[in-house]
Amino acid sequence: AQSVTQLGSHVSVSEGALVLLRCNYSSSVPPYLFWYVQYPNQGLQLLLKYTSAATLVKGINGFEAEFKKSETSFHLTKPSAHMSDAAEYFCAVSEGNGGFKTIFGAGTRLFVKA
Amino acid sequence: DAGVIQSPRHEVTEMGQEVTLRCKPISGHDYLFWYRQTMMRGLELLIYFNNNVPIDDSGMPEDRFSAKMPNASFSTLKIQPSEPRDSAVYFCASGELSQPQHFGDGTRLSIL
Secondary structure: OOEEEEEOOEEEEEOOOOEEEEEEEEOOOOEEEEEEEEOOOOOEEEEEEEOOOOOEEEOHHHOEEEEEOOOOEEEEEEOOOOHHHOEEEEEEEEEOOOOOOEEEOOOEEEEEEO | OOOOEEEOOEEEEOOOOOEEEEEEOOOOOOEEEEEEEEOOOEEEEEEEEEOOEEEEOOOOOOOOEEEEEEEOOEEEEEEOOOOHHHOEEEEEEEEOOOOOOEEOOOEEEEEO
């Protein structure tokens, strides 16, 4: 069975500081991995996805994530936080090669201090 | 591309009333998902369809909940009778096999 664990329900950083949001997954088959962002009163929007190509994936708004199979991790980073990055972030996993059911993590709320 | 469209955006109703949430998926997407989001339980998958056929409804909490997809461009999630504990944000999402899901902006449901 697949599962996703996001470490830290809340993360607070200063504007301009590094953003690191942690995600660990478990999957019995090669996974597809996703990061989504949710702004207040909106649905989830895709930030980036990993589908077994390059292990370092670049997404929108300057975010990137690195797939590390040995650590079963897919952490999300951004070199310099901006106030507009304040939102909730969800890591998700689905079965690769034809999987259709996506499992979402509990989410991490990012706060950015001026 | 108009994206996934959900209606209404907000619904406030009294306990015991029937509630119907509506969703128009992105044209061409084979999969449609209904989720519920609460502070306590996070994002929960309720049911999903493939080519208008329900595939997995194991997340539907009770018989009071039902979902239909009469055609490729429309789906409903119905709660009858509604209870205060059903208060949540309900999201519809659509997608294609092994591709990211596209979410609507949700329906915020309050049952008094």
